[in-house]
Amino acid sequence: MALGPVAGLWERLSGWQQGQVEAMAQAELTRLAGMLERPEMAQRLLADRFTDRLEETGGEALVDRPFPWLMRRGLVQRQACSDRRCDDGIRLDTGAECENCGNVVHIRRAKIAAEVDRQLPGLTEAERRRVFEERLREQAALEAEDFVWRREQARAEQARRDAARAAARKRAEREHEAAAAADAVRQALPCEDCGQDRAAGLCEACDHRRQTETLIGEAGLIAAAGSADLTDPGNVAAVTAGARTSIGDSIATAWQEFLQITDVAALEANPEAAEDAYACAAFQTAQQAVQEYQDNALVMLGRTEEAEAEARRAYKAEQGRPWFQHNPNGAGAVAAATKAADAARERVAGYLLATRLEQLRESPPPAPSRPWPRRGRTGCRSSPRARWTAVRPGR
Structure with missing residues (x-):
């Protein structure tokens, strides 16, 4: 109010x-x-x-x-x-x-x-009163004139602001119309990978496929950063390939579990829906794999000598705090020192992972073939039935 x-x-x-x-x-x-x-x-x-x-x-x-x-x-x-x-x-x-x-x-x-x-x-008294009243009236007139001037200025300023707002609204409408037209043109573009019509340049299945490929590559690098000898290109390539193979197996397992809870006949009748479902399942599996490989890499790097040394230093430093000096081996001091050591170990593991990933990205290992066939440019699919029937139970 x-x-x-x-x-x-x-x-x-x-x-x-x-x-x-x-x-x-x-x-x-x-x-x-x-x-x-x-x-x-x-x-x-x-x-x-x-x-x-x-x-x-x-x-x-x-x-x-x-x-x-x-x-x-x-x-x-x-x-x-x-x-x-x-x-x-x-x-x-x-x-x-x-x-x-x-x-x-x-x-x-x-x-x-x-x-x-x-x-x-x-x-004289009459003249004095007359002059006095005249000056009072002059003062009142000046104040009234000033008030009118300020009011006119306010109206002009308000009109200017109204005009500016109207111009801004028109400009926003034009920009919105231009954006809508550009979006309509983009939506009409075929998919760059499979040629599907009106796919806005990339259909959902191909978009998932691209992202999955990126995630699998990232998971391979994370696996190598966590356990491989970065000075041995062969070892790096082997760990990376192992991670890719493992994710490919996980994708196949996830797809088989999906087939067990869905109508396979409906998928066989609609190959495009099957492709979309497979790409989505692969994408979600790859996302989960990246997080798991990152967690494992941090655990392994947390066991390195660098991480353990930093953890020991943090443990001793926390025990040496003034408020723990009277009983550095007490339960409170040990709990706080253990917490500080764990934090230091995690911090070093994160630093090592980031450093090793940067080193790997500067000279990445060769990427193997994709874990699934791709659609052709003409929109024809490369044996989609073979993919789901191969992992269908009983086949």
Whole structure:
């Protein structure tokens, strides 16, 4: 409720600025509630203050810098007199005009009268009153003119912003239409691998096949990084090939399990659906294999001398903490030291895996043939029936 009148300014603030304004507004609400007989009116009073200050400014459109305006003008109580309950000549606790400010206004009028006497001495009472009233009217006219000017500026600024928003909407519509047209063209493209019509350049099965090939290659590198001798290309190639073969066997097993719970006759009647199902099963199996090979590699690298040495150092360092010096072999010290050692071992294993993978990627082993046949460019499939009947139970 309190920030409602300045919602437009609030939207132009950054997250940090909004936090600062919110904190200051909450502090001001707490202060106002402390001086009111009805503390629940604090939010309404602060909202009225924002409304009045915006009217003085000429509207939100004339606020070029919302954050300073809110912090230094909108949220700040302006005492027109010495009374702490006064805000722009209005009593916060009663809502009536501040009596003390009446005295201030009287003093100001007296000051203008004194200026008239000083600048124009010797005037008669009637002439003095006439000059005094003329100056008051001039001052009021200047303030009214300034208000009109600020209001016109606010209207012009609002019109400019409306025009900018309209132009932005039209530009967004054009961009959306262009993107939709480009997407329609892309959707009409045939598959790059199998030639399937309207496949957006790559059908789902071929996309899964590509990703599976990438995952199998990554799993092979991870397996080599975890256990192979990187100085022996033959050993690296053997470990990589073993990982690929193992994943291929896992894919075949997963496919056989899938066939056991599905209608094989329906797959035989729809070879394309069978290809899609096989590619999806292979992709999911390869994903799981990459994670398993990574976990195994980290375990194996965690047993290396480098990892064990770092674990021992971390264990001793944790035991040497000031709060464990009185009993370094106590249960608490041993538990904390063991936890620090395990963390250090895992950290070194992760570093070694990343380093060895980078070394392997610089000179990767030759990739063997793919673990399944691919579709032809013409869209014909390379014996899809043979694939699922070969692993079908009883065949």
